[in-house]
Amino acid sequence: MLSRTADHLFWMSRYTERAENTARMLDVNYQTSLLPQSAAVAQVGWEGLLVISELMPAYNKKYGQEITPRNVLDFMVRDESNPSSIATCLKAARENARAVRGALTTELWETQNQTWLELGRMLKSKNFERDPSEFFEWVKFRSHLSRGVAIGTMLQDEAFHFYRMGTFLERADNTARLLDVKFHAVHSDFFGNASELDQEYDFYHWSAILRSVSGFEVYRKVYRDVISPERVAELLILRADMPRSLAASLNEVVNNLAVVSNDLSAETLRRAGKLKADLQYARIDEILATGLHAFLTQFLDRVNELGGRISKDFLVPAG
Amino acid sequence: MSRPMFDEMNASPSEVRAHYENYARWLAQQPEEVMASRREEAEMIFRRVGITFAVYGAKDEDGSGTERLIPFDLIPRIIPAHEWHSMEEGLVQRVTALNRFIHDVYHDQEIIKAGHVPAEQIFQNAQFRPEMMGVDVPHNIYSHISGVDIVRAPNADGVGEYYVLEDNLRVPSGVSYMLEDRKMMMRLFPELFGSNRVAPVAHYPDLLLETLRAVSPATTAEPTVVVLTPGMYNSAYFEHAFLAQQMGIELVEGQDLFVKDNFVYMRTTRGPKRVDVIYRRVDDDFLDPSVFRPTSTLGCEGLLGVYRSGNVAICNAVGTGVADDKSIYPYVPKMIEFYLGQKPILNNVPTFMGRDAEDLKYMLANMKDLVVKEVHGAGGYGMLVGPASTQAEIEDFRKAVQANPSGYIAQPTLSLSTCPTYVQSGVAPRHIDLRPFVLSGKEVQMVPGGLTRVALKDGSLVVNSSQGGGTKDTWVLED
Numbered sequence A: 001m002l003s004r005t006a007d008h009l010f011w012m013s014r015y016t017e018r019a020e021n022t023a024r025m026l027d028v029n030y031q032t033s034l035l036p037q038s039a040a041v042a043q044v045g046w047e048g049l050l051v052i053s054e055l056m057p058a059y060n061k062k063y064g065q066e067i068t069p070r071n072v073l074d075f076m077v078r079d080e081s082n083p084s085s086i087a088t089c090l091k092a093a094r095e096n097a098r099a100v101r102g103a104l105t106t107e108l109w110e111t112q113n114q115t116w117l118e119l120g121r122m123l124k125s126k127n128f129e130r131d132p133s134e135f136f137e138w139v140k141f142r143s144h145l146s147r148g149v150a151i152g153t154m155l156q157d158e159a160f161h162f163y164r165m166g167t168f169l170e171r172a173d174n175t176a177r178l179l180d181v182k183f184h185a186v187h188s189d190f191f192g193n194a195s196e197l198d199q200e201y202d203f204y205h206w207s208a209i210l211r212s213v214s215g216f217e218v219y220r221k222v223y224r225d226v227i228s229p230e231r232v233a234e235l236l237i238l239r240a241d242m243p244r245s246l247a248a249s250l251n252e253v254v255n256n257l258a259v260v261s262n263d264l265s266a267e268t269l270r271r272a273g274k275l276k277a278d279l280q281y282a283r284i285d286e287i288l289a290t291g292l293h294a295f296l297t298q299f300l301d302r303v304n305e306l307g308g309r310i311s312k313d314f315l316v317p318a319g
Numbered sequence B: 001m002s003r004p005m006f007d008e009m010n011a012s013p014s015e016v017r018a019h020y021e022n023y024a025r026w027l028a029q030q031p032e033e034v035m036a037s038r039r040e041e042a043e044m045i046f047r048r049v050g051i052t053f054a055v056y057g058a059k060d061e062d063g064s065g066t067e068r069l070i071p072f073d074l075i076p077r078i079i080p081a082h083e084w085h086s087m088e089e090g091l092v093q094r095v096t097a098l099n100r101f102i103h104d105v106y107h108d109q110e111i112i113k114a115g116h117v118p119a120e121q122i123f124q125n126a127q128f129r130p131e132m133m134g135v136d137v138p139h140n141i142y143s144h145i146s147g148v149d150i151v152r153a154p155n156a157d158g159v160g161e162y163y164v165l166e167d168n169l170r171v172p173s174g175v176s177y178m179l180e181d182r183k184m185m186m187r188l189f190p191e192l193f194g195s196n197r198v199a200p201v202a203h204y205p206d207l208l209l210e211t212l213r214a215v216s217p218a219t220t221a222e223p224t225v226v227v228l229t230p231g232m233y234n235s236a237y238f239e240h241a242f243l244a245q246q247m248g249i250e251l252v253e254g255q256d257l258f259v260k261d262n263f264v265y266m267r268t269t270r271g272p273k274r275v276d277v278i279y280r281r282v283d284d285d286f287l288d289p290s291v292f293r294p295t296s297t298l299g300c301e302g303l304l305g306v307y308r309s310g311n312v313a314i315c316n317a318v319g320t321g322v323a324d325d326k327s328i329y330p331y332v333p334k335m336i337e338f339y340l341g342q343k344p345i346l347n348n349v350p351t352f353m354g355r356d357a358e359d360l361k362y363m364l365a366n367m368k369d370l371v372v373k374e375v376h377g378a379g380g381y382g383m384l385v386g387p388a389s390t391q392a393e394i395e396d397f398r399k400a401v402q403a404n405p406s407g408y409i410a411q412p413t414l415s416l417s418t419c420p421t422y423v424q425s426g427v428a429p430r431h432i433d434l435r436p437f438v439l440s441g442k443e444v445q446m447v448p449g450g451l452t453r454v455a456l457k458d459g460s461l462v463v464n465s466s467q468g469g470g471t472k473d474t475w476v477l478e479d
Helices: A003-033 A039-052 A056-063 A069-077 A086-099 A106-124 A132-153 A158-186 A199-212 A216-223 A229-237 A246-260 A266-280 A284-290 A292-315 B018-029 B032-049 B081-105 B119-123 B175-188 B190-195 B204-214 B237-247 B303-308 B329-340 B357-365 B391-403
Strands: B010-012 B052-054 B067-069 B072-079 B145-154 B160-168 B225-228 B250-252 B257-260 B263-268 B271-274 B277-280 B313-315 B370-374 B383-385 B408-412 B418-423 B426-435 B437-440 B451-455 B469-476
Touching (some): A003 A039, A003 A069, A003 A086, A003 A199, A003 B263, A106 A132, A158 A199, A158 A246, A199 A216, A229 A246, A229 A284, A246 A292, A266 A292, A284 A292, B018 B072, B032 B067, B072 B175, B072 B426, B081 B160, B175 B190, B175 B451, B225 B237, B257 B303, B303 B313, B357 B391, B357 B408, B383 B391, B418 B469
Parallel strands (some): B072 B469
Antiparallel strands (some): B418 B426
């Protein structure tokens, strides 16, 4: 298929996935901020959000040093000058879809287009300010719908595999960032030692992380035990059957990459496979022994490099 | 205005024409609120499907975008079978002659030698491409897709006659609206298609692909055909994407193509792939920066060289503009006689040419009754409709014509036929035209009908979408 077409499909799915993950994080933070807790704790959450997306400088420039929930929500939801806001992501997803609308099934294109049309209406009607959670829920469902329509209607050819690759590369990135920031919020680096903060705070902190990746019920089902940070890390990093974990995301990246391989891509596939194997044969205590932050930083670098290589091999080839 | 009117549906306020009887009876039975809700439904669907066009330089009130809908009218334009058959015959004849003419211009120039078309009309035409001299193209076809604009106007006896207004032989657009309008009608009013024998049009993309494959270079049995678009910000982008999808072929942009060893390739995820036929929706000027406009990023460097060697086909061919110029238009009946030895079936509109001293005198003396057009104008820009213009507008145009007489032509103001159309105040007659899409490959063929455009402003004769025109579904009734 045309490289440019593959590129647009890859980014269409990445932006959709990013919008969903941003909505998930914002929602959990918003929900947690409604709980009785110290203002300082809520503050840590909102700051963390900006740190995850590397947006603190852009935020400060626009709103000053003070971090207020209203400003963070405004910045992360509707601000079109913010490259990671939900509005920007959904618009970019739709622009990428429009550029290759002929390569999409009619249903998939109409889903993407409808999302964008409704977004405009929702932001205009101030629905979001009235009930942020309902809006985040909507973003999540539009993303579910778009993914479901793609799986349910697309021919499983190259277009489909690049579309899927984008989804999972973005998800791997987003989940890793979430973990990094959330663990960082309680420990400057987490080596698996039990938290010194009080238990109640811990429970809400870790369960919020789990909820943001739809993992709360999964955790209970898998571990049938109280929530501990080590297990949260294990679930979201190493469990291949947990759909938003790093391991599950990397499995999908490798599977899809293997199908589309070309003359240039052997090294890219090797590196992706190695990253996947590193997760597959890792143990959480080993990861924690060397420090979670160090591990995730390295993981993010490797995912980022993988994205660059995929781009060079397939999407924007020279000559 | 006291000029005679011709309405496609109503012969008189009390009499419906025979081919509209069935539809008019149905329409009379429809409650107003049902039709109103159908209109809303149509608009909602067009938005969701993204059947929009971009207006250059325009912004919505909230600055959010420049995508607009082309208004769709619910009342179809109906053409009886016998009228269509003679129109079809006339179109085949006309397009065949035009293709012969373009081939002649770029080869032996017999028609100039015979004195039927003045040489300077061709060689001083900005659309004449000397690069095409002596280049042979498959089947000698230049205009593979022709969008011939046809209008109907009453003659002195009040009988409607068809006239060709212009031959669009470069990159005519609008066919996607023809197809989508039909889809919309069938979705909104399925019952109408049970009770009327409406000739189908949905096979147009098949005919188009067949046409494009037919002109592939002889070097391959399984040609790779692509659609070349200027990109998603072009006003007709929807149509480019639509046609590529319907034909199941790649939609490429200039940046996707490159030339190597005298062949054209596209960049794919599996490496370079050779391209054999390019259905380009990019004007000549932008096709190849090494030959035409050097700043163009919409084309592909070296493309013309490959084309001239016969290693790639370009549809429509380069240089077709020499034949659809408003100053060449008056010679088309002569071309038909010269190349085919036949009498023209379709009428030309009588045309006064600024370059002719007698004609110019008449033009300047009668501007208030004439339609004056810039020879190179398009899209409803650069024209004066005398009877609908103010004295000041006429004077401005008169100065422009006097400054550059050969840049203008004039035609009598045809009273374009009308068709009942939904407007704010209810149903009212509005002027319409028709653009059939004629395909020339191994043979000349077309789907029945075409795109009907309607001028939504009361009394307006300008149907272009850029000027507030809308569209209607076009029915050719089978016998």
